[in-house]
Amino acid sequence: MSNPQGVAVVTGASSGIGATYADRLAAQGYDLLLVARRADRLAELAARxxxxxxxxxxxxxxxxxxxxxxxRLEARLHAEPVAVLINNAGVGALGPTAATGADAQEALIRLNIVALTRLSLAALAGFGTSGEGALVNIASVLAYGPSAGGASYSGSKAYVLNFTRSLQQEYADSRIRIQAVLPGPIRTEFFKAQGLPDSIFPDTAYISADALVDAALAGLAKGEQITVPTLVSPALWDDIEGKRLAFLGEVTGGRVAERYLQT
Known part of the structure; x- marks a missing residue:
């Protein structure tokens, strides 16, 4: 591939959010490397x-x-640096942990955390060669929402958010763009794949994959590091960030709270 625009890699590209990213990046002129488990879906999308x-x-x-x-993919990213990586592949393993079991939770961690981490670092190494590139990691609003039916999922997305934000600090003085996207409920096959109905959320809670990706790409173009497409009030995010910084300032004050010193 010798396209001057470069190559964009999309994981979890066979449907939903990943397929939409593939469409939008192709429309922007990127050649594509699409990764997923379903060969038939990938072939159909690639041809289109x-x-x-x-x-x-x-x-x-x-x-x-x-x-x-x-x-295999990690080695490919090291050997052939790309322009964009969309880390979209993920799984939910939703349901009570006692029912879903430890194996399902471990598989989730391998995909949502280990794969995303290793691919991010491989892509960043390639970006370092050219001095620029874009890394997009798909987190979730559940990074802020512990869930009795999604313990490992919400935990993994909190990891994705903090991992991505830490990378943003590390590469702040470079031309490398790093974005975390936090979707809410999206009309995709995600819940169906978990054996759950879409009615787990009310109809009014959902947006389409098209709407999500278009908003996320608009956020990336604006230079946003964190994009939450359904967050209507930016002031709410400012409040969250202000409280987070205040919390970190207080807990590094070097003293134990009085309530723990009472006898």
Whole structure:
């Protein structure tokens, strides 16, 4: 691939948010490397995008929760630096932990945390060669919402948010753009894949994958580091950030709270 625009990699690209990112990036002129587990869906999407936008589209059928599959993509990113990485692949393992079991939670951690971390670092190493690039990590509003039916999922998304924000601080003086996107409920196959109905949230809570991705890309173009497409009031985010900084300031004050010193 020799497109001067560069190559954009999208994981979890076979449907939903990932497929929409693939469409929008192809429309912007990027050649694509699309990664997912479903070969038929990837092939259909690749054929459509190539015909519609005249870009080159390569597909890799990989399960990124599998260590050898992950290593294959990671090695590719090191060997052939790209312009954009959309870390979208993820799983929910939703339901009571006693019912979903430890194996499902471990598989979630391998995909939502380990794969995202290793691919982020591989992409950043490549960005360092050119001095620029864009890393987009898909978190969730549940990063701020502990859930009795999504303990590992909400925990993993809190990791994604803090990991991404820490990278933003580390690369603050570079031309590398790093964005965390926090979706709320989206009309995709996500809940169906967990064996859950969409009615887990009211109809009014959902937006489409198209609306989410268009808002996220608009946020990226504006230079946003954190994009929450359904957050109507920016002042609420300012309040959260103000409280977070106040909390960190107080807990590094070097003294134990009086309530713990009472006898």
């Amino acid at each position: 995008l190539s015909a519609q936008y005249g870009v080159q589209v390569e597909t890799l059928v990989l399960d990124l929760a599998n260590a050898s599959d992950l290593a």
